[in-house]
Amino acid sequence: MLSTSRSRAVFAIGTLLCLGATALWAQTSGGGGEAAAGGHSDPVTPILFDLIALLLAAKLGGAIFLRLGQPSVLGELVAGVVLGNLLLFPGSQPGLEAFVARVLEHGGPIDILARLGVIILLFMVGLESNLRSMMRVGLPSLFVAVIGVVVPFLLGWGVSAWLLPGEGHDPLVFVFIGATLCATSVGITARVLKELNQLHRDESRIVLGAAVIDDVLGLIILAVVSAMIGAKASGTAVGLGSVATLVVVAVGFLVASVVGGIWLAPRVFRLASRLRGEGLLLITALLICFGLAALAGLVGLAPIVGAFAAGLLLDEVHYRSLTDVGETHALEHRIQPLADVMVPIFFVQMGMTVKLSAFAEPGVLGFATLLTLAAIIGKQACGLVVDKRLDRTSIGIAMIPRGEVGLIFAAIGHSMVLNGERVISDLTNAAVVIMVIVTTMITPPALAWSLRHGERKLAAAGHPVRPPYDPSHELDADD
Amino acid sequence: MLSTSRSRAVFAIGTLLCLGATALWAQTSGGGGEAAAGGHSDPVTPILFDLIALLLAAKLGGAIFLRLGQPSVLGELVAGVVLGNLLLFPGSQPGLEAFVARVLEHGGPIDILARLGVIILLFMVGLESNLRSMMRVGLPSLFVAVIGVVVPFLLGWGVSAWLLPGEGHDPLVFVFIGATLCATSVGITARVLKELNQLHRDESRIVLGAAVIDDVLGLIILAVVSAMIGAKASGTAVGLGSVATLVVVAVGFLVASVVGGIWLAPRVFRLASRLRGEGLLLITALLICFGLAALAGLVGLAPIVGAFAAGLLLDEVHYRSLTDVGETHALEHRIQPLADVMVPIFFVQMGMTVKLSAFAEPGVLGFATLLTLAAIIGKQACGLVVDKRLDRTSIGIAMIPRGEVGLIFAAIGHSMVLNGERVISDLTNAAVVIMVIVTTMITPPALAWSLRHGERKLAAAGHPVRPPYDPSHELDADD
Numbered sequence A, B: 001m002l003s004t005s006r007s008r009a010v011f012a013i014g015t016l017l018c019l020g021a022t023a024l025w026a027q028t029s030g031g032g033g034e035a036a037a038g039g040h041s042d043p044v045t046p047i048l049f050d051l052i053a054l055l056l057a058a059k060l061g062g063a064i065f066l067r068l069g070q071p072s073v074l075g076e077l078v079a080g081v082v083l084g085n086l087l088l089f090p091g092s093q094p095g096l097e098a099f100v101a102r103v104l105e106h107g108g109p110i111d112i113l114a115r116l117g118v119i120i121l122l123f124m125v126g127l128e129s130n131l132r133s134m135m136r137v138g139l140p141s142l143f144v145a146v147i148g149v150v151v152p153f154l155l156g157w158g159v160s161a162w163l164l165p166g167e168g169h170d171p172l173v174f175v176f177i178g179a180t181l182c183a184t185s186v187g188i189t190a191r192v193l194k195e196l197n198q199l200h201r202d203e204s205r206i207v208l209g210a211a212v213i214d215d216v217l218g219l220i221i222l223a224v225v226s227a228m229i230g231a232k233a234s235g236t237a238v239g240l241g242s243v244a245t246l247v248v249v250a251v252g253f254l255v256a257s258v259v260g261g262i263w264l265a266p267r268v269f270r271l272a273s274r275l276r277g278e279g280l281l282l283i284t285a286l287l288i289c290f291g292l293a294a295l296a297g298l299v300g301l302a303p304i305v306g307a308f309a310a311g312l313l314l315d316e317v318h319y320r321s322l323t324d325v326g327e328t329h330a331l332e333h334r335i336q337p338l339a340d341v342m343v344p345i346f347f348v349q350m351g352m353t354v355k356l357s358a359f360a361e362p363g364v365l366g367f368a369t370l371l372t373l374a375a376i377i378g379k380q381a382c383g384l385v386v387d388k389r390l391d392r393t394s395i396g397i398a399m400i401p402r403g404e405v406g407l408i409f410a411a412i413g414h415s416m417v418l419n420g421e422r423v424i425s426d427l428t429n430a431a432v433v434i435m436v437i438v439t440t441m442i443t444p445p446a447l448a449w450s451l452r453h454g455e456r457k458l459a460a461a462g463h464p465v466r467p468p469y470d471p472s473h474e475l476d477a478d479d
Helices: A002-028 A044-067 A072-088 A094-103 A109-128 A130-134 A138-163 A170-179 A185-194 A202-235 A240-272 A278-299 A303-325 A330-350 A357-358 A364-384 A392-398 A404-414 A426-460 B002-028 B044-067 B071-088 B094-104 B109-128 B132-136 B138-163 B171-180 B188-195 B200-235 B241-272 B278-296 B303-325 B330-352 B354-362 B364-384 B391-397 B404-414 B427-458
Strands: none
Touching: A044 A072, A044 A094, A044 A330, A044 B109, A044 B278, A072 A094, A072 A185, A072 A330, A072 A357, A072 A426, A094 A109, A094 A330, A109 A185, A109 A278, A109 A303, A109 A330, A109 B044, A109 B109, A130 A138, A130 A202, A130 A303, A138 A170, A138 A202, A138 A364, A138 A426, A170 A202, A170 A404, A170 A426, A185 A202, A185 A303, A185 A330, A185 A392, A185 A426, A202 A240, A202 A303, A202 A392, A240 A278, A278 A303, A278 A330, A278 A364, A278 B044, A278 B330, A330 B138, A330 B278, A357 A364, A357 A426, A364 A392, A364 B330, A364 B354, A392 A426, A404 A426, A404 B303, A426 B094, B002 B200, B044 B071, B044 B109, B044 B330, B071 B094, B071 B188, B071 B330, B071 B354, B071 B404, B071 B427, B094 B109, B094 B391, B109 B188, B109 B303, B109 B330, B132 B138, B132 B200, B132 B303, B138 B171, B138 B200, B138 B364, B171 B200, B171 B404, B171 B427, B188 B200, B188 B303, B188 B330, B188 B391, B188 B427, B200 B241, B200 B303, B200 B391, B200 B404, B241 B278, B241 B303, B278 B303, B278 B330, B354 B364, B354 B427, B364 B391, B364 B427, B391 B427, B404 B427
């Protein structure tokens, strides 16, 4: 029975791969759109092929890794790495190159779908979190965030001052490299915690809260370091006023949006429920989510921070205002299909940004290894500042991933010049990319292992036990 | 009670408008992203503001028109016309211009979301339709399609030969103008039929089938006329071979995809149900939908034709293969949220393409009026070829809308030159735009009226009565 089901799964994968290959072939074998002379060539056609390839890769990768007992997000990342590096093979089609370029186009349609996906993911994580219990762990969150920013920052600074290849670097270069190690990219962690059904643990709340504070702290450090470099390059004093403004705006945004949102959201929902039309509950919730995400983006924070805040405050209010029309669990249920389609796009795309060729650059690997170690060890310090009864290892691991925030910092440094040298050189940039790749890829399996292991340990110490992770609870569960 | 609820609705609209205004202000008051120096400026931020504006406009417009007893799609179109023409007012912000440009950017992120929206809409319409009952009305569908292509084509040809301003036009110019009137744009009609719960009527099946055939016929006419113009311009003979190839490919695609799909789809579903992971039912269905839509696009047909075919064949198969895992009505239910978010984007965007200034061009209005009349009257002939017991008026009205297919034909003609004259001149192009606007805007209210009226008439003649349309069945119905 099992072997039948397994052989069928293999056959399924084969069939789907054939379909995917057909799609890619059709797309790459040279402009069918133009071949059909005079037909209406719709710009959505190539995007449809891209979406088919991305979703197929995501689902196959996810299914394979679930079968191996790993979180499906790791499978999506690996599938992305495979798709993104097919070009390394000789004889790859030009259509494949166009496919990779379309998926990775900054601000292009696929990129926007991916970004909307991660916004919706963090919104859902916010909905599953509870503001009051987050506040209860506010102090540990703050500690974890501060330690998790300061220690990697200092370690990165030290490692680069000690070992950055080349000579005569400006000291601020080392400071800037340290800054690229600060901000946790919470998307991966949130997805793993959600997938493993662990969002309701104190550890998860601490990590999520810390990631939000983290983003603000990272922004402050980047602003201060950039201002110092700008001042040094132009020979003027540091504009502390503009840095202070930035900090006040960013912190003020978070407080104001949550406080204002808690006041406004139930009113908006109550009023929206008087309107007629389809999907009003979903649309109203998404408008609030998109609104806070956009405002976060405007003040220079990551939009996902705003989306998470929106989820947090809606969790508080939407039950109260909507229970009378029987909408209690409806919201999560309605958002799920959007997440099913868009979230995997984000993670496959993230895998596709991994250029395996980066590992081959001479001189990069040694520096990258040390930078990565600094990034990982630095975040392990986070675990030490929380209560001993908590799963400290998991907290440290959960804070490891550095995603696009690190890459964006590196890109900003790459565009700055100090004493005729790029603040982030090509070599440093490759090392940062490797650091992001490694921290992103090791987190899902490490966190899954650590959560299972930690529970066993806590149980042995007489603390309450939660059911161990069993991936089979997701089996065929489309709901 | 009613007045309280109404005043609350008004207050709701006010609140939402304020929120929208704030969002637009925040967006337009000059680059908050850049203002936050050094912050991560995410390309999704402006898109989030765009989506907020589009969804707010759609839901408010829809709610207002539902209250007026009109289909909400008309409200979305009108809201789009308002948004798209705010620029006509003096003192409009530069940010507004950027917003309009982003939404209308051909192949941009919002445009792709809108196109995915209409693909999902036609997929859902296909799911609600039934292939066997569509086949049962295959012959009337074919008649309706042929008449609905030939009569407007001849009328458009005649009107332009008779009245096109200017002299010395090549006869092929008139033929080409006739061709722009051929293809029905089934998106609007499908949405109205769905919204009014009329998809299960024979009239609806005939119209939907005719629209598919229509698209193929329109493609053939465009290909033949383009080939003739190309041959005349270059002084060679018409390449009938390539035209024949095109026709064979297009017709072959439709037949092969439906036949092949009916064989393949249940197997894919059965196999996908053995895989693990989230949202597999939804993703599998969407992969089939995107696949056929993309193939349709490749052979030069509108992708929505492929999406409709995918819905048709899945309706046949997914019940059989999935009932054993209790998924019977699950698919429509899962797709609905995607449609709730993406479909309104399409219709608001369609409204925004309406440039009211087109009506002001001198000389255009007279020719446009006649062209529009030719377009409308030509499709009324469709009703005459079906059984007298059917609602002939509704069939004629349902075939009226010419959407982007007409515009694409015009754009192709605009790019062709014959005897030193553009085949579609600026004046003709403006007239085609007006024809598209008018046929799009009159269809929802006319079809809603006609369906209600037709039912009363049929009831009086002793034919079976269906419950008259009552928009209140949608009241607060989020489900």
